[in-house]
Amino acid sequence: MNMWDKRDDMVVHEREPFNAEPPRTGLAGQLRTPLDTFYSRNHGPIPDPDPDTWRLAVDGLVERPLDLSLADLRERFPATEVTATLQCAGNRRTGLIEVRDIPGEAAWGSGATSTATFGGVRLADLLAAAGLKDGAAHIAFTGMDVSPLPDPPERYGGSITTGKALRPEVLLAWSMNGRPLPRVHGAPLRVVVPGWIGARSVKWLTRVTARAAPSDNYFQATAYRILPPGTTSEQAGPDAGISLGPIALNCDILRPDDGARVPAGQTSVSGYALAGDERTVTRVDVSADGGESWTQAVLDPPREPGLWQLWRTVLDLPPGEATITARAWDSTGALMPESPRHLWNPKGYANNSWARVRVTAEGHHATR
Amino acid sequence: MNMWDKRDDMVVHEREPFNAEPPRTGLAGQLRTPLDTFYSRNHGPIPDPDPDTWRLAVDGLVERPLDLSLADLRERFPATEVTATLQCAGNRRTGLIEVRDIPGEAAWGSGATSTATFGGVRLADLLAAAGLKDGAAHIAFTGMDVSPLPDPPERYGGSITTGKALRPEVLLAWSMNGRPLPRVHGAPLRVVVPGWIGARSVKWLTRVTARAAPSDNYFQATAYRILPPGTTSEQAGPDAGISLGPIALNCDILRPDDGARVPAGQTSVSGYALAGDERTVTRVDVSADGGESWTQAVLDPPREPGLWQLWRTVLDLPPGEATITARAWDSTGALMPESPRHLWNPKGYANNSWARVRVTAEGHHATR
DSSP: OOGGGOOTTOEEEEETTEEEEOOGGGGTTOSSOOTTTSOBOOSSOOOOOOTTTOOEEEEESBSSOEEEOHHHHHHHSOEEEEEEEEEOTTTTHHHHHTTSOOTTSOOOOTTSEEEEEEEEEEHHHHHHHHOBOTTOOEEEEEEEEEESSSSSOEEEEEEEEHHHHTSTTOEEEEEETTEEOOGGGTTTOEEEOTTBOGGGSOSSEEEEEEESSOOOSHHHHTSSEEOOTTOOHHHHOTTOSEEOOBOOOEEEEEESOTTOEEESEEEEEEEEEEOOTTOOEEEEEEESSTTSSOEEOEEOOOOSTTOOEEEEEEEEEOSEEEEEEEEEEETTSOBOOSOSGGGOOTTOOOOOSOEEEEEEEESOOOOO | OOGGGOOTTOEEEEETTEEEEOOGGGGTTOSSOOTTTSOBOOSSOOOOOOTTTOOEEEEESBSSOEEEOHHHHHHHSOEEEEEEEEEOTTTTHHHHHTTSOOTTSOOOOTTSEEEEEEEEEEHHHHHHHHOBOTTOOEEEEEEEEEESSSSSOEEEEEEEEHHHHTSTTOEEEEEETTEEOOGGGTTTOEEEOTTBOGGGSOSSEEEEEEESSOOOSHHHHTSSEEOOTTOOHHHHOTTOSEEOOBOOOEEEEEESOTTOEEESEEEEEEEEEEOOTTOOEEEEEEESSTTSSOEEOEEOOOOSTTOOEEEEEEEEEOSEEEEEEEEEEETTSOBOOSOSGGGOOTTOOOOOSOEEEEEEEESOOOOO
């Protein structure tokens, strides 16, 4: 077993802070990702809160500030479960690094995306109990993890709009796939914001603050932004670029693996697609000839906001090298962009270009 | 003056049904489109209802069916105004036709997009008065215009989700830019669904029906779908393909015109961008060298859901031919796709590839 009870073949980008993703095939063929396989993205050392003394503050633009223990949360609010996909904004950064290097950022592949059933209470129920005041347009979260990245170091935080915060899929979660939330995933309590970048699902949560403006935490005001090429966070300053929140339409091939050897002939190809927030995935196309011809994959219907939709198809591969390409369409008829070239940005976020794996098909070609 | 009080230089695709769009420069530089310039998309002869006998039925899955005159609407519900951009799903079809011909569909250019301030009552207020029953997941609209396109001919109709129908920006409108709604735009009452394809903003409205399923009207069940290449509506049958509702991120260059001669040197370029429904436009890039280098345009902030954001910049054009390209990014960090090639579909909907105009810059090059 790897660090933090993760599987042995986890790709560990950093040990401290712990940043690791599973191989893409570890995500394949299952709605929920096992706990030992779920990716882990951190910005500082993993805290070790004592659940008996841990408290959650709800403050800011509220009528009745709250100060809650875990027992209070369980007693005062109805428990609920949500199955959601979390995706790091840096997922598929490798595709952008192939365009141009991105120094100082981890080369996340396809595995910074995972799905679990989270159990806890609705953020909306807490906010109703606290009573939002007029002008409470944003809900900010603060964790216990201290990141050395900002100067001076700062507790990790971020915010979402109140409109999103009041939606029923946004949870404060204490369980994951039916088990107590693991320490590495934010125990005793974390935020889960389905359909938004993983960075807003703050772990080791201690404070929920209603505000007029977005959080001024480094990870909201400065990081997690699509900056124009040629700028840095430091040059651009706070509030520059596109602040990421809801995630963009994306998809990936989970099986076969990139670089795999597969038998020639009928080959199963499967993966996921994810539309983010209010949208759903309506179609996934798969090509074995560089996009000259496409097969429409069988696609699971949408179930919940921010939950991936799995897809599968069978391609007929002649012997030799092939690139398998997948692309998704959303409920507005929007298609993922073809190339990562135009998506390149200084911090390497939000690569949602067409997914590609290279395979070698071996043996005789079994025609249909 | 052209037909239906439209400007003389309107591009009339068909006289009956009346289908016409303004030149792109007619839309430039103003938030609201003048009434004589607003595009008109119809599927049958323009009805001529008598406002004194006109009635609106609200029925289906409601507790209290309503039967309302125009006076009833004005007396029973608060009047409100919404400024919204309407866009035909066939807007920019010319870009798809350049990829491959689309027989039987009008070659709409960039002008099937217009913006007006609509006045009327909120659909949500009517639905509250009628009382939606459990299971009312869709709100269907029926107009008075009879289209010969379905067999047998059918009154025009369509539907939106109840979630959208209850949003404050969805109106039943009797005025447009402060004047009575023109007959060609649906008098005495039309639906306005900001952020959704224009086809759902049903004109000459007579009936609002709460339903468990989407409308089975031809224009909801069969038309206005992105079909896979190689199929037709008739082959594919009802419910095939991607049913269009919320519109995809798009932008266009409104000035200079395509084919224009402009002075070499500093040239103003302006246009609009539109993100659709829940999203906003966060950045617009403009290039004069085929995408090798980009200038970030000055972009108006988002004001209302489904209202376009105008943008402008200045490019330095050397003498000679140039292609000016524009592309928009939305609040998820998604970028419009580069090429119309991959977007081609049998009915020619939802072309949101990068916008391009070809210009000739004349005279000496004034360097900065």
